[in-house]
Amino acid sequence: MITYGWCRGIEDAELLKRLGYDYMECTVVSLQVENADAHREALSIYLESPLPVSAFSVFFPGDIKLIGPERDTERTRRYIHAAAEAMHRIGAKTVVLGSGRSRNVPEGWERARGEEEMLHTLEWIAGDFGGAGLTLAIEPLNKKECNFINSVDDAVAIAKQINHPAVRVLADFYHMEEENEALDTLTRNKDWLAHIHLADTGRLAPGTGSYPYAEFAARLKAAGYQGMISAECGVGDVEKELTESLAFMKRTFG
Numbered sequence: 116m117i118t119y120g121w122c123r124g125i126e127d128a129e130l131l132k133r134l135g136y137d138y139m140e141c142t143v144v145s146l147q148v149e150n151a152d153a154h155r156e157a158l159s160i161y162l163e164s165p166l167p168v169s170a171f172s173v174f175f176p177g178d179i180k181l182i183g184p185e186r187d188t189e190r191t192r193r194y195i196h197a198a199a200e201a202m203h204r205i206g207a208k209t210v211v212l213g214s215g216r217s218r219n220v221p222e223g224w225e226r227a228r229g230e231e232e233m234l235h236t237l238e239w240i241a242g243d244f245g246g247a248g249l250t251l252a253i254e255p256l257n258k259k260e261c262n263f264i265n266s267v268d269d270a271v272a273i274a275k276q277i278n279h280p281a282v283r284v285l286a287d288f289y290h291m292e293e294e295n296e297a298l299d300t301l302t303r304n305k306d307w308l309a310h311i312h313l314a315d316t317g318r319l320a321p322g323t324g325s326y327p328y329a330e331f332a333a334r335l336k337a338a339g340y341q342g343m344i345s346a347e348c349g350v351g352d353v354e355k356e357l358t359e360s361l362a363f364m365k366r367t368f369g
Contacts, residue, residue: 116341117340117341117342117343117344117368117369118137118138118169118342118343118344119136119137119138119343119344119345119346119361119364119365120136120137120138120139120140120169120170120343120344120345120346121136121139121140121345121346121347121357122139122140122141122172122312122345122346122347122348123139123140123141124141124142124145125139125141125145125157125160125161125164125168127139128164128165128166128168129165129166130353130354130357131166131357132165132166134354134357134358134361135361136166136357136361137167137169137343138166138167138168138169138170138343139164139166139167139168139169139170140168140169140170140171140172140211140343140345140347141161141168141170141171141172142171142172142173143171143172143173143174143175143198143202143210144173144174144175144176145157145173146158146161146198146201146202148194148197148198148201149193149194149197154197154201158201158204158205161201161205162204162205164205167206168205168206168207169206169207169208169209169343170207170208170209170210170211170310170343170345171202171207171209171210171211172210172211172213172254172312172345172347173211173213173214174198174210174211174212174213174214174217175191175194175212175214175217176217177214177216177217179191179194179217180217181214181217181218181232181233181236182217182218182219182220182221182224182229182232182233182263183220183221183224183229183232184221184224185221186232191236191239192239195236195239195240195243196243198210199240199243199244199247199249200243200247202247202249203247203248203249207249208248208249208250208343209249209250209251209252209309209310209342209343210244210249210250210251210252211251211252211254211285211310211312212240212251212252212253212254213254213256213261215256215260215261216261218233218261218263218264219261219262219263220262220263226263229263230263230273233263233264233273234273234276234277237251237253237273237274237277237282238277238279240281240282241277241279241281241282244281244282245279245280245281249281250280250281250282250283250309251281251282251283251309252283252284252285252309252310253270253273253274253282253283253284253285254270254285254287254290254312255267255269255270255284255285255286255287255290255291255294255296256287256290257289257290257293257294258294259293260290265290265294266291266294266296266300267284267286267291267296267300267301267304268300268303268304270284270285270307271284271304271307274307275307283307283308283309283310284304284307284308284309285308285309285310285311285312286300286301286304286308286310286311286312287311287312287313287314287347288311288312288313288314288326288331289312289313289314289318289347289348290312292326298327298330298331298334299334301331301334301335301337301338301340302334302337302338305337305338305339305340308338308340308342309342310342310343310345311335311340311342311343311344311345312345312346312347313344313345313346313347313348313364314326314346314347314348315328315348317349318348318349319348319349319350319351320346320348320349320350320356320357320359320360321346321348321360321363321364321367322359322360322362322363322364322367323356323360328367329367332367332368335368336368344364344368346360346364
């Protein structure tokens with residue numbers, strides 16, 4: 116069954132519940148796992164959320180570098196372990212790895228070496244997530260935001276090298292449009308899709324622009340996708356747009 120959420124701060128949990136959303140998607144960085152006092156305070160708020168926080172995104176803070184000379188193995192491993200433990204307690208199911216600033220390949224850094232470093236990170240995540248009931252969804256980002264993993268095919272190629280059930284792939288309609296990525300990638304890579312992000316023209320609310328939603332939905336249906344779909348975009352009139360977008364998503368994908 117497809118369920119619908121929105122990427123918002125935990126302070127909007129009551130609003131999203133009232134508007135009829137199934138879950139919300141918050142940021143891993145908001146858990147502040149590297150600051151014990153702040154983390155305890157944040158965790159208590161998440162544990163009391165009136166709406167399930169079933170997904171998380173914005174995995175790493177920008178100053179944790181997964182690739183390149185600033186890579187800090189011990190810090191990264193501690194961060195992953197603490198984040199996995201917290202999200203397991205909260206009851207999350209899917210965690211998105213976009214974090215373009217963290218995974219960008221620095222200028223002059225050998226790309227093959229960068230890929231190897233990324234694979235090591237994914238192996239650590241798989242180890243912690245596998246025991247916590249979490250699934251990682253690698254997010255392809257457009258080239259304006261990151262120079263590594265820019266298509267669903269790219270993400271699947273990386274996930275296949277890990278070959279672990281806790282490592283899968285996200286398809287983000289906005290990034291796909293920015294990269295002119297063919298929508299048949301949804302069906303070709305159907306066995307690897309774990310999560311979906313939506314936006315519309317101008318990276319605004321679904322249903323407000325001219326993205327080819329009918330084709331996107333048809334491809335997703337053909338892929339047999341049954342999971343979470345989160346809107347990740349800017350909004351103007353929050354309550355109005357979240358209400359109208361939920362109705363649009365249900366009409367389109369329901």
